[in-house]
Amino acid sequence: MRHLGKTLPFRGPEGTLVPDSIAEVSSPRLGGVEQWVMIRGESLANPPLILLYGGPGLTETRLFRHFNAPLEKRFTVVYWDQRGSGKSYDPRSPTSSMTVERFIADLDELVEMVCKRLGKDRVTLYGHSWGSVLGVLYAARFPQKVAAYVGSGQVGDWAAGEAASYAFAVAEAERAGNRRALKALRAIGPPPHSAEKLWTQRTWLMRLEGQLGPRRLWDTARIFLSRPESSIFDLRNIMRGFRSSLDVMWAEVSKLNLLTLVPALQVPVFFFLGRRDHWVPPEGSVAYFDALIAPSKRLVWFEQSGHEPFADEPDKFNTAMVELVRPVVVARGLQAQRPS
Template identity: 65%
Template sequence: MRRPGRTQPFRTPAGDVVPESVAEVGYCRLGRVDQWVMIRGRDLANPPLIHLHGGPGFSETRLLRHFNAELEDRFTVVYWDQRGAGKSFHRGIPRSSMTVEQLLSDLDELVEMVCARVGQEQVVLHGHSWGSLLGVLYAERHPEKVAAYLGTAQIGDASAAESASYACALATAERHGNRRALKALRAIGPPPYPASSVFSERTWLQRLDGQLSPRALWKLRGAVFGGGRESSPLDLVNQIRGFRFTMDAMWREASALNLVTAVPALHMPVVFFLGRRDHWVPPETSVAYFDALTAPSKQLLWFDESGHEPFVDEPAAFNRAVVDVVGTLVAP
């Protein structure tokens, strides 16, 4: 039996629940499948912000709640474990339903539900990695529902990004003289390749780049093994199962997407947050899409000390930028 968990309400210094705040968690019926959604915000008058996690299939709720919860003071933040991911994973999900089109439909139902709950007509979308593909495709299809779009580790041409990531891994292994890494990377060969090869390439790249060092892993301990009432260590099992299931089901389709040709223009303000040290979605591929994209306004912010996840690597700077840049764009 899957349990949604509980989430703490916002309280005043006297211990009373903050008026007009929201702290709700549960399963919502999206696309005829129960999917886990949490909504948290100190004031329902604030802009709703829906986070679209990466993968496909990798829930980031634990990371966001650990490193970026302060955003809930300025936005009504919506955490969604997409179909097949995290708390939304179960063995009965039809593999045939794991398509980009279905997730876009799920997202549209979520947006409608959120707008009805908070009493607003538009949302801010924050897409990270795979979520940035989903977010741009949705924003292009439903511009009237999206007030602003924020892409972190933004993918443009997914095939070009994957090829650049593999080339980076191979060059780094050669530079380090790591024979085991070279053998493993040459064995899988350059992309396109299946999800199993993605896991191998990413793991080697993280080892070579030091992001799987004891120091780096220690930083994540609270987010991974904590989670409070909203999640438990037992949820980590579904986290892993869902990630592998979704990647295996969707990688071929997702990795072939090319927003440069599919979505050359958006009709709302656009912001990209890019990590200088991102080797999974090399930032030069993100910049290529930023340069090609037409939008009413565009901003690109660099996070010099960050890799693929600036919201984890530089959380204070990330949170401040979301409030100062995106918050300004959607301020009433």
């Protein structure tokens, strides 16, 4: 791993280390492959929270560290660059290992490692976009290891979501009178798309939504380089990992339908949905939420958010995690400790 990086410890007002805090970076072998993991929290007594990023292949560590670092006060946060992404990207890794089953197995090894390191029995999972599929599939298979599941950009029927996203992009191009966008979108046609056609659709969608302007790109680049865990040398691998992971995994993941694969979960469920999400349109997320059977479930709308509520409305997101999710997780932990 070329740039493992470092992370600053938690210090009190006098500069002394905060007792029972944790701030460490490592590269454990998960599924036989070195993968970058960072664990940060002000108190080991707090419940562990594993972040599952989108893509497949897009590390979001820097975004979470920039917008959601306050969560480290009430959770022990685990940042994980999944196989093939970010600091875990290795062009020598065989593409045959980039399967949904392999990612579930990697996550299970990570959960076991985290629980052993922190002395816990369960973890909370936050899944974003592709991570929302990985998180649901994992929670369904290993409910005894999951205290709660939180999803945003929550995939339900992936194929239906892609069809809705494409239809929105075409309608937006027509509304804006953008002939170049219309020509490009009509040339690729409606889904199902190859990974290459998906890149075309997403690129035009971002342009139509104003996400590819010079100021937006500069702000994003500054965020990605703003922490001691980061390096300018990471940028190339971030994009290479995203593109290669998507190229390899898109044919498999784009066919997944959680409504049929996971109609029920045995853990508390939270959906944090951006009202303006046009990558994973929230109508599909709500359809899955309504159909999903769970011991408890709660849907929270982020009215000013698109695909990334944690970055679009970070204060509301952080508050919801602490005030809505954490009490449920803590209560389940207390129940688990009670003698039978």
